[in-house]
Amino acid sequence: MSSARDDILGRLRQRIGREPAGAPAAHARVEQVIAASQAGPRPSYDGDLAARFIERAKALISTVDECAAPADVPARCAHWLIGQGLGRQVVVSPALAGLDWATSGLDVRIGAAGGDDPVGVTGCFRAIAETGTLMLCSGAQSPAVNSLLPQTHIAVVPREHIVADMEAAFAVARDAFERWPRALNFVSGPSRTADIEQTIVLGAHGPYRVHLLIVG
Amino acid sequence: MHFVSRVRQRLDDTELQRNLQRTRGRNAAARLASLASLDDFDAVRERATEIRASVLRDLDVWLERFEAEATRRGATVLWARDGDEACRLVIDIARRHDVKTVVKAKSMVSEEAGLNAALEAAGIRPVETDLGEYILQINDNEPPSHIIMPVIHKSKEQVSELFARVHGTAAKTDIVELTREAREKLRPEFLGAEMGISGGNFLIAETGSVAIVTNEGNGRMCTTMPRVHVALTGIEKVIPTLDDLATLLRILPRSATGQAISNYVSLLTGPKHEGDADGPEHMYFVLVDGGRADLIGGDFEPMLRCIRCGACMNHCPVYQTIGGHSYGWVYPGPMGSVLTPLYQGLEKAKDLPQAATLCNQCGVVCPVSIPLPDLMRKLREKQVDAGLRPWSERLSMRLWAWVAQRPKLYARGVRFAVRYLRWLADGRDRIQAMGVAPGWTAERDFPAPAAQSFRDQYAARQRRAGR
Numbered sequence: 001m002s003s004a005r006d007d008i009l010g011r012l013r014q015r016i017g018r019e020p021a022g023a024p025a026a027h028a029r030v031e032q033v034i035a036a037s038q039a040g041p042r043p044s045y046d047g048d049l050a051a052r053f054i055e056r057a058k059a060l061i062s063t064v065d066e067c068a069a070p071a072d073v074p075a076r077c078a079h080w081l082i083g084q085g086l087g088r089q090v091v092v093s094p095a096l097a098g099l100d101w102a103t104s105g106l107d108v109r110i111g112a113a114g115g116d117d118p119v120g121v122t123g124c125f126r127a128i129a130e131t132g133t134l135m136l137c138s139g140a141q142s143p144a145v146n147s148l149l150p151q152t153h154i155a156v157v158p159r160e161h162i163v164a165d166m167e168a169a170f171a172v173a174r175d176a177f178e179r180w181p182r183a184l185n186f187v188s189g190p191s192r193t194a195d196i197e198q199t200i201v202l203g204a205h206g207p208y209r210v211h212l213l214i215v216g
Numbered sequence: 217m218h219f220v221s222r223v224r225q226r227l228d229d230t231e232l233q234r235n236l237q238r239t240r241g242r243n244a245a246a247r248l249a250s251l252a253s254l255d256d257f258d259a260v261r262e263r264a265t266e267i268r269a270s271v272l273r274d275l276d277v278w279l280e281r282f283e284a285e286a287t288r289r290g291a292t293v294l295w296a297r298d299g300d301e302a303c304r305l306v307i308d309i310a311r312r313h314d315v316k317t318v319v320k321a322k323s324m325v326s327e328e329a330g331l332n333a334a335l336e337a338a339g340i341r342p343v344e345t346d347l348g349e350y351i352l353q354i355n356d357n358e359p360p361s362h363i364i365m366p367v368i369h370k371s372k373e374q375v376s377e378l379f380a381r382v383h384g385t386a387a388k389t390d391i392v393e394l395t396r397e398a399r400e401k402l403r404p405e406f407l408g409a410e411m412g413i414s415g416g417n418f419l420i421a422e423t424g425s426v427a428i429v430t431n432e433g434n435g436r437m438c439t440t441m442p443r444v445h446v447a448l449t450g451i452e453k454v455i456p457t458l459d460d461l462a463t464l465l466r467i468l469p470r471s472a473t474g475q476a477i478s479n480y481v482s483l484l485t486g487p488k489h490e491g492d493a494d495g496p497e498h499m500y501f502v503l504v505d506g507g508r509a510d511l512i513g514g515d516f517e518p519m520l521r522c523i524r525c526g527a528c529m530n531h532c533p534v535y536q537t538i539g540g541h542s543y544g545w546v547y548p549g550p551m552g553s554v555l556t557p558l559y560q561g562l563e564k565a566k567d568l569p570q571a572a573t574l575c576n577q578c579g580v581v582c583p584v585s586i587p588l589p590d591l592m593r594k595l596r597e598k599q600v601d602a603g604l605r606p607w608s609e610r611l612s613m614r615l616w617a618w619v620a621q622r623p624k625l626y627a628r629g630v631r632f633a634v635r636y637l638r639w640l641a642d643g644r645d646r647i648q649a650m651g652v653a654p655g656w657t658a659e660r661d662f663p664a665p666a667a668q669s670f671r672d673q674y675a676a677r678q679r680r681a682g683r
Contacts, residue, residue: 206433
């Protein structure tokens with residue numbers, strides 16, 4: 001019995017009218033399309049990318065704070081969390097372990113969030129000005145769960161990591177990764193649903209709130 | 217049940233009509249408002265159309281490229297000729313990894329395949345995690361009525377009653393409370409399930425990845441927490457590159473809900489890496505044909521460009537009046553009226569290509585320029601060719617053709633009809649009750665014709681001009 005794969009590909013070739021001799025040319029064409037990949041038509045922005053990012057992120061119901069240097073991050077996080085009445089318990093991605101969390105007054109664990117961790121703090125690979133979106137990569141230093149399981153997600157966004165659009169972020173990623181990460185997550189504000197009567201509710205399965213701390 | 221009786225039932229269901237009315241036009245308005253943030257929507261739409269069309273022209277080779285890349289990055293790619301084979305493959309995977317519970321993100325292909333019933337029969341417990349799909353599953357596996365808003369036909373009171381009955385909790389009427397109740401029910405399922413099944417909005421040949429678009433975050437949960445991830449999707453979902461993904465993501469959420477971007481877009485590539493903090497240990501793709509390959513190279517190939525945004529049904533006057541369940545299979549609205557006869561058989565969905573006004577709102581809003589009314593018209597032709605139309609229609613068409621080929625007889629017939637209709641109109645410009653075809657005037661007036669037919673007026677004018 002022939003395999004499903006051979007059957008399906010065989011039927012496709014028959015419908016396309018592909019002769020066996022034509023296959024190498026088609027493969028070459030496909031490789032050429034991938035190698036010559038270019039951005040499609042996209043909106044262009046005048047002015048400051050960070051300003052655009054912040055404006056779009058707020059429209060997605062993320063909250064935004066800014067600080068001057070990485071060293072300020074733990075204190076700014078503590079200030080915001082306590083101001084919001086969200087407690088002091090946080091789990092911080094290993095990528096941010098080098099910051100001085102000890103003096104922040106927060107109860108910090110470095111690692112991956114579990115189902116009961118109230119607050120997750122992550123970095124971000126790039127941030128996208130077009131839509132106010134975070135681009136997060138999974139990895140040993142950056143658990144995907146930290147932006148997913150806790151009710152509150154704080155993302156630390158280096159200002160120089162804000163790029164215009166998804167194409168620009170992909171261009172960086174192609175150069176940055178020797179091996180593509182298991183998960184690239186684009187996060188645009190808190191989790192939401194509108195399934196019941198098309199009424200928007202925040203915090204469907206993921207975080208209820210996303211707080212962005214722009215650094216630099 | 218027959219289509220017409222299904223529709224009758226839906227039209228008489230005042231609760232359903234109230235629910236449909238509540239959201240009618242809302243997505244269409246949101247879509248329109250969201251297009252302004254693209255400098256040139258038409259250019260993006262044109263590009264999106266070309267991306268999808270170009271893949272279909274070389275689909276065999278694009279699939280091979282995708283398979284090679286996905287395999288190189290550690291995933292296992294499996295192929296299924298139809299839904300039954302897809303179910304068998306998924307069950308095999310589940311058994312191999314000793315899976316008891318499966319959490320599912322929304323996958324229309326799994327609806328096509330009837331996967332939940334197959335899993336249950338195999339002793340594996342499927343849990344739907346999209347809020348809408350979860351509501352349907354606990355309501356005795358009710359089918360969805362919309363491809364992205366599965367419970368658009370339900371009111372919050374109905375959901376509240378259902379939750380109270382199934383969860384054994386106090387009835388809540390607040391939508392926020394209801395959503396929280398589902399969150400709390402599903403959280404332990406995400407943490408405990410051994411396997412997650414997702415659909416796939418796009419398969420990216422460049423990187424061998426699947427892209428999943430959700431708002432709730434359940435797609436992320438299903439593909440992050442369990443130790444096995446299965447992406448179940450159709451063979452037509454391949455796109456070439458990440459840049460193409462960026463283009464299509466500008467147009468998919470806008471067309472669906474009017475969002476510039478959905479809350480979560482996940483690009484998943486292979487299993488977790490050594491040392492990764494999370495992610496599945498095993499990743500599988502199940503690529504399903506299910507009638508798709510047969511559409512390549514024919515009149516209906518453009519239908520395979522579909523990116524499942526739902527814009528066609530959100531703009532369809534028929535869908536918004538009869539609701540999704542009337543269509544009888546998993547895909548409703550204009551796209552369903554084309555796909556159902558093609559995937560299920562022409563004779564199983566005789567009324568669907570007819571259940572359209574051919575107003576072309578669907579064709580205008582389709583983000584990948586699928587000429588839906590043309591395809592419905594072609595299906596009607598196929599029905600005629602296959603002898604699937606009722607004898608009364610065939611007879612009257614033949615009679616009409618016979619008369620239309622005899623101009624003198626035709627003119628006499630028209631004159632007679634004009635006189636009859638003007639007699640019915642009785643001096644007014646509208647006919648309120650048409651004796652021979654009462655259905656025409658049951659819900660509206662029929663306009664009275666002019667005293668003379670166009671041909672008679674033209675002949676008279678020629679005579680006056682002395683020609």
